[in-house]
Amino acid sequence: MKVASVQASPVFPMNREATVDKACSLIREAGRNGARLVVLPETFVPMYPNWSIDLSNPTEWAHNLLMLTRNAVEVPGPQVTKLCDAARAAQTCVCIGVNEYVSRFEGMLFNSLLFIDADGTLLGVHRKLTPSNRERCFWARGDGMSLRVYDTTAGRIGGLICYEHLQPLSKYMLMSQGEQIHCTCWPGWPNFANGRSNKGVFDVATRSYAIDGQCFVVASSMYVDPADGERAGLGNASWTFFGGSMIIGPEGDYIAGPVYDEEAILYGELDFDRIVLRKAAADLTGKDNRWDIMRVENNARPYVPFSGSFGERLASEMGLQESPAARRGTPPDALARRLDAIDSELRQLREELGRDPGDTFAP
Structure with missing residues (x-):
């Protein structure tokens, strides 16, 4: 099965409609080339807010935030409908990052991923659980309801956003649901001249997810031409978007990429037999785990x-x-813990009564 990772720039100056149209065009192109899953970058619509590095002009910063809010995407809404129509026309599943706006609360934005099936059905939305450091100037926190793996025409698919890939519990929540393909969405930024760069972080975190989860990873990252960025009219912004998109196999191998400093669509062929072969060495969700000792509790x-x-x-x-x-x-995990506690108490009572622990308890 062929999958695609899109490395591209939003349309500048900030323009939701034009960027959605560009995303739809890229989805259709990848579909024509045979991709059954297309992944686009974090907050591709309308852009990743990169102007909080320098807060020396707070008035301009607030104006930029207002512009981001007015260009964000409501779910459901006309922009989502366009993306779903493009997925259906291309007969491909889609994972795309958006700035999501909740009109019930003025100014509430989320860093979100949309998951769309090949028939155009919106399967669900993942909202980044905790925006990273400076991102809290823009986005609210997500909740545990969206840590989902979806059954799609392309397989069992889940996704996380940026530094969520440094959170072991969040990763395990998806891996433990039998994820076959993981969508890793990055901003492709920053790569500062003083040495601080996310290039190595993105590469290692993406490949380690594939190894840890014994799954395929389709990583999509943003690239912005610095000249286009400078013409965007956003003060206090940094335009060091480098990309770094890649497609990774279950052993951490590069199937495609990484690609830097250009727009591109990466393609890769996935063979799910490789997941089984990898699990012969390490099986996270099967014979190598001990859920009786360690479990993850999800407040959904x-x-x-x-x-x-x-x-x-x-x-x-x-x-x-x-x-x-x-x-x-009464979440399922809570019920399981309660049953374990009851079983332990019954065993203790049997021992105190001098009975064989295997006997059926009777008064």
Whole structure:
């Protein structure tokens, strides 16, 4: 199966509609070339906010934030419909990063990934759980509801954003759901002259995910021509976008890329037999794990300020829906722990009564 990683620049000056049109064109191109999954960079629509490095002009900074908000994407909304139509026309699954706007709360933005199936169905949205350092100037925090792996026509697909790939528990939440293809979405930035660069971080984090999860990774990163950036009219901004997109196999090998300092669409052929072969050496979700000793607990509830019926209404207006288990207040992990505790207590009672632990307990 062929997959594609898109390394491209948004349209400048900041322009949501033109950037969505560019994304749709890239999706259709990759589909024509046989890609069954197309991955685009973090916050590709309308752009990654890179102007908070220098806050010497706070008035200009606030104006830029307003412009970002007015160019962000509502889910559902007309821009999402365009992207879904492009996926359906190209007959390919899509993962794309967007700045997501929640109109119920003025100014609320999320760093989000949209997952779209090949029939144009919007499968779900992942919101970055904790924006990294300076990113908290822009984006609100996501919640545990979106740590999902989706069954698609291209396989079981999940995704994380940027430095979420440095969070072992977040990674394990997806790996443990049987992820076959992981979408890694990066901003492709920064690469400062003073030596601080994310080039090495992106490369190592992407390849280590494939090794740890025994899965394929399609990593999409942004590239911006510095000349285009300088013409964007965004003060206090840094235009050191380098790209670094790649496609990685389950052993951490490069199937395609990495590619730097240019726009490109990378293609790679995936053979799921390689996952089985890799699991012969290391099987994270099977014979090499001990879920009876270590487990991850996921609070799959919406991040809203109210509980009860009003909170449920707000969650709906924010595009969130509680899982049935969370709505009942008894997540599956909590039930499993409770059953383990009951079993342990029964064993202790049998021992105190001098019974064989294998006997059926009876009063």
